[in-house]
Amino acid sequence: MDAMAHTDQISMSQSETLTEASDNKIAARSVDVFYGKNHAIKNVDVDIDDKTVTAFIGPSGCGKSTFLRCLNRMNDTIDIARVEGDILLDGEDIYDKRVDPVQLRARVGMVFQKPNPFPKSIYDNVAYGPRIHGLTRNKSELDDIVEASLRRAALWDEAKDRLKESGTGMSGGQQQRLCIARAVATQPEVLLMDEPCSALDPIATAQIEELIDELRQNFCVVIVTHSMQQAARVSQKTAFFHLGEMVEYGDTEKIFNSPEDKRTESYITGRIG
Amino acid sequence: MSFGTLFLAVIAIAAVAFALSRRKVLGLAQGDRRRLHSLPHYHGMHAMLLAAVPALLLLFGWTVLQPVVVDRVAVSHFSGEKYDTSGERSLAMSEVRRVAESIDALVRGGKLGTSELETLSDEDLGRELDDTGIPVLSDLPPQIIDSARIYRSVSATGDLIKLGLVLLLALAGAAYGYSAAHPDLRARNRTEMGVRGLLVAAACVAIFTTFGIVLSLLFNTIEFFRIYPAGEFFFSLTWSPSFGGGSELGIIPLLWGTLYISLIALLVAVPLGLFSAIYLAEYAHPKFRSAAKPLLEVLTGIPTIVYGLFALLIVGPALSSVFGRGGMGWMPSDTAVITAGLVMGIMLIPFVSSLSDDVINAVPQAMRDGSYGLGATKSETVRKVIVPAALPGIVGAILLAASRAIGETMIVVLGAGAAARMSLNPFEAMTTVTAKIVSQLTGDADFASPEALVAFALGMTLFIVTLGLNIVALAIVRRYREQYE
Numbered sequence: 240m241d242a243m244a245h246t247d248q249i250s251m252s253q254s255e256t257l258t259e260a261s262d263n264k265i266a267a268r269s270v271d272v273f274y275g276k277n278h279a280i281k282n283v284d285v286d287i288d289d290k291t292v293t294a295f296i297g298p299s300g301c302g303k304s305t306f307l308r309c310l311n312r313m314n315d316t317i318d319i320a321r322v323e324g325d326i327l328l329d330g331e332d333i334y335d336k337r338v339d340p341v342q343l344r345a346r347v348g349m350v351f352q353k354p355n356p357f358p359k360s361i362y363d364n365v366a367y368g369p370r371i372h373g374l375t376r377n378k379s380e381l382d383d384i385v386e387a388s389l390r391r392a393a394l395w396d397e398a399k400d401r402l403k404e405s406g407t408g409m410s411g412g413q414q415q416r417l418c419i420a421r422a423v424a425t426q427p428e429v430l431l432m433d434e435p436c437s438a439l440d441p442i443a444t445a446q447i448e449e450l451i452d453e454l455r456q457n458f459c460v461v462i463v464t465h466s467m468q469q470a471a472r473v474s475q476k477t478a479f480f481h482l483g484e485m486v487e488y489g490d491t492e493k494i495f496n497s498p499e500d501k502r503t504e505s506y507i508t509g510r511i512g
Numbered sequence: 513m514s515f516g517t518l519f520l521a522v523i524a525i526a527a528v529a530f531a532l533s534r535r536k537v538l539g540l541a542q543g544d545r546r547r548l549h550s551l552p553h554y555h556g557m558h559a560m561l562l563a564a565v566p567a568l569l570l571l572f573g574w575t576v577l578q579p580v581v582v583d584r585v586a587v588s589h590f591s592g593e594k595y596d597t598s599g600e601r602s603l604a605m606s607e608v609r610r611v612a613e614s615i616d617a618l619v620r621g622g623k624l625g626t627s628e629l630e631t632l633s634d635e636d637l638g639r640e641l642d643d644t645g646i647p648v649l650s651d652l653p654p655q656i657i658d659s660a661r662i663y664r665s666v667s668a669t670g671d672l673i674k675l676g677l678v679l680l681l682a683l684a685g686a687a688y689g690y691s692a693a694h695p696d697l698r699a700r701n702r703t704e705m706g707v708r709g710l711l712v713a714a715a716c717v718a719i720f721t722t723f724g725i726v727l728s729l730l731f732n733t734i735e736f737f738r739i740y741p742a743g744e745f746f747f748s749l750t751w752s753p754s755f756g757g758g759s760e761l762g763i764i765p766l767l768w769g770t771l772y773i774s775l776i777a778l779l780v781a782v783p784l785g786l787f788s789a790i791y792l793a794e795y796a797h798p799k800f801r802s803a804a805k806p807l808l809e810v811l812t813g814i815p816t817i818v819y820g821l822f823a824l825l826i827v828g829p830a831l832s833s834v835f836g837r838g839g840m841g842w843m844p845s846d847t848a849v850i851t852a853g854l855v856m857g858i859m860l861i862p863f864v865s866s867l868s869d870d871v872i873n874a875v876p877q878a879m880r881d882g883s884y885g886l887g888a889t890k891s892e893t894v895r896k897v898i899v900p901a902a903l904p905g906i907v908g909a910i911l912l913a914a915s916r917a918i919g920e921t922m923i924v925v926l927g928a929g930a931a932a933r934m935s936l937n938p939f940e941a942m943t944t945v946t947a948k949i950v951s952q953l954t955g956d957a958d959f960a961s962p963e964a965l966v967a968f969a970l971g972m973t974l975f976i977v978t979l980g981l982n983i984v985a986l987a988i989v990r991r992y993r994e995q996y997e
Contacts, residue, residue, distance in 0.1 A: 311885065313881070313884065313885060316880075316881075316884055318797075341887050341888070341889050342887065343887070344884065344885055344886065344887035345886070345887030346887075348885065348886065349881075349885035349886075350885075351878060351881055351882065351885070353878055355876070355878035355879060355881065355882040356882075357879060357882065357883070357896075357897050357900075357901070358879075358900065358901045359900065367883075367886060367888075367896070368886040368887065368888075371886070371887070371888050371889075371892050371896070372887060418882070421882075421886065422885070422886065425886055425887060
């Protein structure tokens, strides 16, 4: 009931800005992030739709990764980071004291820049999340989750005969898909991807991009990328960050074809960044 | 000229060569060091190395080899059945050396002129030596005195030749270095070669010394097995050396004591060390960590004899008051396996924690992020990701600690007692291989007896055990390193 009241209050107070509130998976309101004295994110407002790929683009150091890490409170693990403002997931403030960041991260999965499989078997990598969250009743259910997750990550055919082998022995692209399978296995609602292809070759990148498009059917995907072409290829919505501010946010097509802000246009045409 | 003076003389020649060559090239380049191939001090160094290195090598080599050659010459003057065996000969040789030294003392004291010495008959010389009160055999066989004279004269000649050759070589090197000094000389590259040679030599000394230690252990062990059956040494369950002979020297009770005490030490050190490492690496605030880690490492700086005192005076009596006669009645005396094991465990904590802390820190941050990103808590991350990833390194750390425990002596000598016993009761006194090596060699046994030589066999066994552990540990640690680089 409390949470419901909270949600109502917020949607009431911000009804003007929240269009189609029911579609918004994540809503950020005047978010500021500080690393010590460094003001890394300045007053960012953004609404992220469910079942959509949203891309964050911008030059290095513009704060897009920092903002992404706010969405599952990964910044909590950094001592000097401080987050202000509200970030709502399904209308619920994730920085509320009652929210357990550990539970939150099970709902908001994350894939990192460099593939980081655990030095365990492929099976154990994927089963890691379901095991710690107790998502299964028995071994056969766990087997099913592992298989479904690997299938979703388009890795099942390559991995099904070597589930007992170490995940670190795979190629870079396979490792990254394994990490996606691992994130998918906890059955999150949102999938955050922090430059997931920057350590991969073009073929592996193409595979991951294809995969991201498929993941859109089940998840809300937020991807940080350095590559504007990638943003154009995979996303439906794009947010452009510059020097800690979110300059422009809208449909990907519009951002790339008729940006409103001068800075966005300069970045897209390659004059800054 | 003594060794030290000669050494200093060579150094002085080299220093002069340095200064002169440096000045020469600067002069040739009209003081403009841009015209030189190498910086001036490289030219100086080049001449210095040429002067010093060959001369010093000759000096060291000659000094080591001369006594061997002189001995051989002097020994060749013995004859007759009396000096047939090598033992007899070496006994006579030490007598010769003593007589020669005594004559030296006489000459140095001014009681005997050099010319007098030449004319003095053997009998008179013997009497003269007796008068000085220097302990020499009263009825010196003429062969000994004869040999002593030869010994002295050969040594003197050798010293003279050494002096000449070394100085000559130093001067020749200096002269060549000086004459070669030229602005175009690639002195920098040549000096580099010299430096490389120096480093190789240093490495060789370390390696050959280790080799020498192992060989001496090996030969003495073989000597021991010649007079004592190896089967009994390895399989007998009794250790009761008696210096009168007829001792039983079975290693098993000692090995048992060693392993038992090490086991208890590891049972203390591994959990405490590992947990503190995990706390320091994962939970502690960086400021706390940077203060606490050095503090923990201070424990490694405490001499083991201090730990031994701690065991003897504090831990032993404390345990005894609980488990001893006043309490449970299990512990007959203060010294026991448990006393030594506990104290040794405390000694090992920093070994385990410091190395484990390093390997835990070497686990990439990406692993932690990956685990936290999936909603794992800190302890789940530690248990399921970090410790398994760091496990090879942690095992390496534990094995290194184990080989320390096995080789530890002072804590055992003071804390564990001296009785070689095989028992499962940790409150009994037992002893270890190392403690027995000490007691076998500190007695006044004949050095050739099995009771003394057994120390070498014990040392060799211990060496092989710890070497094996170290090799396994290093192999594990190395494999671990490859994983993340």
